[in-house]
Amino acid sequence: MEAPCPSCAAPVEFKSRTSLVSICPFCQSLVARGDKKLEDHGKVADLAETQSPLSLDVKGKFRGKPFRIVGRVQYQHSAGGVWDEWYAQFLNGKWGWLAEAQGQFYMKFQKKLKGESRLPSLSSLEAGAKIQLGENEFTVAEVGEGTIAGAEGEIPFDFQPGETHPFADLYGPEGQYATLDYGSHPAGYIGWQVSLDEIGLAGLRAAEKDAKRIAARDVSCPQCAGALKLQAPDETKRVACPYCSSLLECDHGNLQYLETLKNK
Numbered sequence: 001m002e003a004p005c006p007s008c009a010a011p012v013e014f015k016s017r018t019s020l021v022s023i024c025p026f027c028q029s030l031v032a033r034g035d036k037k038l039e040d041h042g043k044v045a046d047l048a049e050t051q052s053p054l055s056l057d058v059k060g061k062f063r064g065k066p067f068r069i070v071g072r073v074q075y076q077h078s079a080g081g082v083w084d085e086w087y088a089q090f091l092n093g094k095w096g097w098l099a100e101a102q103g104q105f106y107m108k109f110q111k112k113l114k115g116e117s118r119l120p121s122l123s124s125l126e127a128g129a130k131i132q133l134g135e136n137e138f139t140v141a142e143v144g145e146g147t148i149a150g151a152e153g154e155i156p157f158d159f160q161p162g163e164t165h166p167f168a169d170l171y172g173p174e175g176q177y178a179t180l181d182y183g184s185h186p187a188g189y190i191g192w193q194v195s196l197d198e199i200g201l202a203g204l205r206a207a208e209k210d211a212k213r214i215a216a217r218d219v220s221c222p223q224c225a226g227a228l229k230l231q232a233p234d235e236t237k238r239v240a241c242p243y244c245s246s247l248l249e250c251d252h253g254n255l256q257y258l259e260t261l262k263n264k
Helices: 204-212
Strands: 003-006 011-013 021-023 027-033 038-043 059-062 064-079 082-090 096-102 103-112 132-133 134-156 164-171 176-181 188-194 217-220 226-232 239-240 247-250 254-260
Touching: 059 082, 064 103, 096 188, 096 204, 103 176
Parallel strands: none
Antiparallel strands: 003 011, 021 027, 021 134, 027 038, 059 064, 064 082, 064 134, 082 096, 096 103, 103 188, 132 134, 134 164, 164 176, 176 188, 217 226, 239 247, 247 254
16 A cells, blocks of 8 residues: 655555554654545654664564564663664564564564453562463563654554553563553563574674674672673663572663562
């Protein structure tokens, strides 16, 4: 589908049938599909430079299924810094998000959570808490808030520029990862941490290495002296020690004790 942008009349293209909005590449307007015509939902801000190895139209494979990156949403973390969520469109019509934060990548897919696995209330979550999602138990790693700071390409949901999304990130067994999004369209996403090699993007590894401004650093927990590795010491804000359950504040690789996480 291609039609004139309602703001500047430049051509706006929807390549995926699952996309609900597209960012006009000429005027940065957020263009949404209406019932009968395209609608202008305001302008998004310019994207912050993250030196990501990823970009629109990059193609890869996840567990043998080909996908193409068709969009990106960039969030501003309430504690500072940004992270990217890349919209991955699969050939079979399925879609997912390839999240990129602090040099790590996570492929995740929206899941309908029912019964005891339904989306828990945000107020009931805290770092260290354990909850059941589907068949597995997950541990809450962080409860925070992100604001949509910019976007490009196509996006599978409608949103307003500057929209705030409270969220919780969780880790499960065997590399599983989950995000509970409490924005305007609450949803649960479950997936796995992946490497660029695993998703067929090995050719981008050199760019990924060049993007790291500071190499990984080995540090010790100030409470128990346990060995920790910071993958991105210049960007990391919080660290949970797996040995003594201490939550540590990180300031450019310097750790300071904040509190002890509760075991549940």
